[in-house]
Amino acid sequence: MGSFSIFPPRASSTAGEVDALYGFLLLVGIGMTLLIFFFVFLFAIKYRRKDPEDKPKAIHGSIPLEIAWSVIPFLIMLVMFAWGTKLYFQNYTPPLKDTLDIYVTGKQWMWKVQYPGGQREINELHVPVGRAVKLTLASEDVIHSFYIPAFRLKHDVVPGSYQTYWFEPTKSGRYHIFCAEYCGTNHSRMIGWVTVMEPDRYQEWLSGGVQGESMADKGEKVFEQYGCVNCHVLDQQGRCPSLRNVFGKPVQLEDGRTVLADEAYIRESILNPNAKIVKGYHRDVMPVFQGQIAEEPLLQLIVYIKSLSAK
Amino acid sequence: MIAQPELKHHFDDAGQQLESSTLGMWIFLATEIMFFGGMFCSYTIYRSAFPEAFASTSHFMNVTAGALNTGVLICSSLTMALAVRAAQIGQKKALIWLLILTLTLGCVFLGIKGMEYHEKWVEHHVPGPSFHYEEAQYAQNAEILFFLYFAMTGVHAVHMIVGVGLLITLIIMASRNRFSAAWYTPVDMIGLYWHFVDIVWIFLFPLLYLIGHTK
Amino acid sequence: MSTTLLAVQKNYLNADYGWKSWLFTTDHKRIALLYLFSITAFFFVGGAFAVGMRLNLLSPNGLFGHDTYNKLFTMHGIIMVFFFLVPSIPATLGNFLIPIMIGARDLAFPRINLLSWYIYIGGGILALSAIVRGGVDTGWTFYAPFSSTYSNTHVILAALGVFIAGFSSILTGLNFIVTIHTMRCPGMTWFRLPLFVWGHYATAIIQVLGTPVLAITIFLLGLERLLRAGIFDPSLGGDPVLFQHLFWFYSHPAVYIMILPGMAVINELIACFSRKAIFGYSFVAFSSVAIAVLGFLVWGHHLFVAGQSMYASMVFSFISFLVAVPSAIKVFNWTATMYQGSISYDTPMLYAFGFIGLFTIGGLTGLFLATMAIDVHVTDTYFVIAHFHYVMVGGMVMAYLGGIHFWFPKITGRLYPEAWAKFAALIIFVGFNLTFFPQFILGYLGMPRRYATYADEFHTLNVMSTAGASILGIGYLIPMIYLTWAWRHGPISPQNPWHAKGLEWEQAPTPPPTFNFIEPPVVTEPAYNYAEES
Secondary structure (H helix, E strand, O other): OOOOOOOOOOOOHHHHHHHHHHHHHHHHHHHHHHHHHHHHHHHHHHOOOOOOOOOOOOOOOOHHHHHHHHHHHHHHHHHHHHHHHHHHHHHOOOOOOEEEEEEEEEOOEEEEEEOOOEHHHHHHHEEEOOOEEEEEEOOOOOOEEEEEHHHEEEEEEOOOOOOOEOOOOOOOEEEEEEEEOOOOOOHHHHHEEEEEEEEHHHHHHHHHOOOOHHHHHHHHHHHHHHHHHHHHHHOOOOOOOOOOOOOOEEEOOOOOOEEEEHHHHHHHHOOOHEEEEEOOOOOOOOOOOOOOOOOOHHHHHHHHHHHHHOO | OOOOOOOOOOOOOOHHHHHHHHHHHHHHHHHHHHHHHHHHHHHHHHHHHHHHHHHHOOOOOOHHHHHHHHHHHHHHHHHHHHHHHHHHHHHHHHHHHHHHHHHHHHHHHHHHHHHHHHHHHHHHOOOOOOOOOOOOHHHHHHHHHHHHHHHHHHHHHHHHHHHHHHHEEEEEEEHOOOOOOOOOHHHHHHHHHHHHHHHHHHHHHHHHOOOOOOO | HHHHHHHHOOOOOOOOHHHHHHOOOOOHHHHHHHHHHHHHHHHHHHHHHHHHHHHHHOOOOOOOOOHHHHHHHHHHHHHHHHHOOOOOHHHHHHHHHHHHOOOOOOOHHHHHHHHHHHHHHHHHHHHHHHHHHOOOOOOOOOOOOOHHHHHOOOHHHHHHHHHHHHHHHHHHHHHHHHHHHOOOOOOOOOOOHHHHHHHHHHHHHHHHHHHHHHHHHHHHHHHHHHHHHOOOOOHOOOHHHHHHHHHHHHHHHHHHHHHHHHHHHHHHHHHHHHHHOOOOOOHHHHHHHHHHHHHHHHHHHHHHOOOOOOOHHHHHHOOOOOOOOHHHHHHHHHHHOOOHHHHHHHHOHHHHHHHHHHHHHHHHHHHHHOHHHHHHHHOOHHHHHHHHHHHHHHHHHHHHHHHHHHHHHHOEEEEOOOOHHHHHHHHHHHHHHHHHHHHHHHHHHOOOOOOOOOOOHHHHHHHHHHHHHHHHHHHHHHHHHHHHHHHHHHOOOOOOOOOOOOOOHHHOOOOOOOOOOOOOOOOOOOOOOOOOOO
8 A cells, every 4th residue: 555644745835834734733633532532531430330329419510610611722723713814815815926827617527728828638737846826717517626635725616707726836746636516427537637847847848739829819819709809909989998908907997996907807898898897988888798708718818818918 | 152262281371372372473484584585685696796787677667566566565464453453352343354354455466466477477577488688788687686576576475375365264263253352362473474474575675676766 | 109000001102092193193292203203214215325325435436327426425415414414303302302391291382393294204205206206416505506507307306305394494493492482380490491402492593593594595496497597507697606605504504403402412411321410501501502693604614615705704714613612612511510420321321422522523623624724625525524424423313312212211111222222332433433534534635525436545445434334334223123122122111210300200200191291390499400409
């Protein structure tokens, strides 16, 4: 069987952090369990009934004890809460820049991975050691969940919205990808592998694949195919906002709010344009594309619009 | 013949029995609040997500029918309260007539509701394969609103129908001299139920019919 | 009174004969037995599905095929949660004992009590027909849009069964709340009540306020399946996460519906078999109510990875830790009760020991799940499965068995064979731990739940778990056999074989007559007055 561990391999920057927190909880848990077991055993044996007529003295309670065994566990729990919250916020907040962005679409029952450079994979993900990787997760049908035990991270993949999943791989190797939200017949076969490679090998892999169009190029084709170019580029009457340098910046809306133009905003602007109108423009001008564009071309479109923001 | 308080064997006295019935009915009404609450919650969430679509649907609601129904139910609550009062002072004839009046008003409500549902069916506003909405850009979200409309008013109507059945039972019991000033608990309890069903409608009406009618 | 005289005296069992006297009874004790038989039947149906699951999991490549496995775990969950755990203790022991414990002749609404059983059976028949007609494969959690749009199985039928069974739970809760408020006998003040009653009161509050939300959620789901309007379907503008919020708003409090009655039983067992009043009575009483209230505020901890706002998740995490405190208070108070007590090792006490140990482990692992960064790794894995089986099976079912053994003489007028009972308790304890402890490890290693086939490295632990399950299964069969035997052939029980305190042991005959007491009781002493203070 080889060496058995209760921990899966540690392949992300946070895996050790999560394991440390887990270790703390194990310590407290095992400690508390042993404490209770000890006292129960002790009392059960020490005070075993010797005489059927035994009538022990009544001890009704002790306020100091009640306070002690309420407050002390609560304080320990506060540590768990604070530590867990801090780590969660860190693990669920991707870095704002310098991330390697990859796009993952889940559908019954496979993972479709698109790289900005145009590479595509099914049930396989390749990432380099030492770089922050940000996955944008989309679903074409039901709720799935993208789970890499070796990274200690999972996130549900929810149809109708984008979810973000970020990590920094630390150790090369091949690790499981599992779907972790029941999604129908082949849920347990919606699995794959993430291959973490040293940076130079990763570059080789990237350029070694079939040379094709990048996601942005494909997105530009989608942009033309659906007529977006007619309004957003060619139109001289100012019916619609320009898309240059929009992505990643704040946008002022007509109702006074300011929102960040991230992937989710661009997606919503395409599928449900009337939800947020840019200041100075009007509703009911842009057609509603809900149900007209599949998830993969939508992601390509978004990568194209991203590319219009010069960096 | 004067009816005696009907003391069930497991109660010690009439006071305990009445206290139990009253507490039981209030708890039941609390469960009903939670039951309708889930739908009100869903409505609130979708309305705040799609305000214009929801406002546009209210233009297709028959506000006249809804307002009429509101008036009908409020009147029926009045007649019900008067019926409870009549029972309290042992006036059998007044009790029966007021119950009949309440029942009639309840049936009027259901009739108007049925007419509205038919209207919706003809207009293709019933969610499902035959749904079609005039303002195309709101169609999807409008279908959700109409879904909630039928779910909420439908569940409400089911409660009204049950209420009508309960009123018929009360009328039969009253005409058989089962009630007296000493014991009229079922009238009291069903009165509470009826008022509750009325109050639910008071919330449904503005939320479903009146949004968007501010201009 | 001589014991043989007691056995032939008129009691609720021999008061009347014939199927009509049972199916149209309004006696809370007979209704409790009607529930006991039906709940036991459902337990074995749900257990059969579990056997199928564990057999399938013996091999990484599965045994039955994916669709069949998906139906097995769905129906195991639906039957066990809605038709076994939720009604179990309240509808059997609660129904039987609460009126007697408070000195009443019956519950406040005996006919509604009977109605609740018929509603339960109606819901059960619908659920069983969904199974017989081919099953459901959505998981007991019915997540949309899979259940509303994609599943091709009998979702509406199964959901209808659950919907209807929910009303049974609501009516039971309503009955208990009113009964406890209005029908306590003279001298039975709130703080003289057995903690069994407090626990059921807290449970009833949840049943009454939480279950209607499940009802409406299932109703909307069923309607959506019929009309496809899009309320939970994002391709039609709906929000699938809304379903999760609505569903868990009930289903989290539901787990407290399932555990509070178990804790309620444990109070009685520990007090009797330590021959001491429960330490910290008022703290234990209030902690039941605290769990009921706080339990309504934590549902979002099921949505930490679902796309819920991080700030909302933080609040839910904090309150989830908070709700652990009253449970911990109970465990400490039970342990303290044993201090300087007079402990006997009768079977009910063995189950109580098992409960304390296994509930402690189960409850502590709940803290792991409340810790957000850990939950991200272990949610939707076998860690969660191990957690809830520890509290539900290691906790609740052990408490149920302990209670059934404790009150067996009161219910049947006979004694069960103690040696066999102890043996079975041991088998169950060993089998349980062997089944579920490996699952904690499997979970952290990354094995997701609801998997019909799994990665090779999870093989050994799965085999261990299945081995444990076979032992556990045998353990559950043994009491079925000897309890059934003892009902007809066991030795006649004396009035109070355990020398326990409480109206049900001291004032109501064994077994009780239809109206519970010979003379109406009046209470003058505190609960658990083993030291006989005045």
